[in-house]
Amino acid sequence: MPELVFLPKGAVEPLCRVDVQPGDVVLDVARFHEVPLHWRCGQGTCATCVVYLEHAGQPASVTVSAKERNVLARAGLLDASLLAGTVWPDTPQTPRLACHCRVGETDMTVHFHAI
Numbered sequence: 001m002p003e004l005v006f007l008p009k010g011a012v013e014p015l016c017r018v019d020v021q022p023g024d025v026v027l028d029v030a031r032f033h034e035v036p037l038h039w040r041c042g043q044g045t046c047a048t049c050v051v052y053l054e055h056a057g058q059p060a061s062v063t064v065s066a067k068e069r070n071v072l073a074r075a076g077l078l079d080a081s082l083l084a085g086t087v088w089p090d091t092p093q094t095p096r097l098a099c100h101c102r103v104g105e106t107d108m109t110v111h112f113h114a115i
């Protein structure tokens, strides 16, 4: 069972660590455990739930939906290389939407801006 670690931006110590199931949505886990991760719509339109994910196997690549790309683009968070497609580098510097990201098979650290 993978572990999800929530680490607010600028913090040294994690806010919490929780065991999760592969396939769980990162935002759902945060909400269930009352992690103060800012969010509003819960469905990929507002861009308030931006996170940066760190996990084993990086750097790799990840395919994002056009909706996630377009919302992050509208928020001004993508450079030209990310705007060009939906296959992105999967690195801790890649912005993602917590409401679009699912937990994989390995532990993951979620870097986020606390409310």
Ligand code: FES
Pocket (backbone or CB within 6 Å): 039, 040, 041, 042, 043, 044, 045, 046, 047, 048, 049, 071, 097, 098, 099, 100
């Ligand atoms: S909560 Fe609005 S985009 Fe994720």
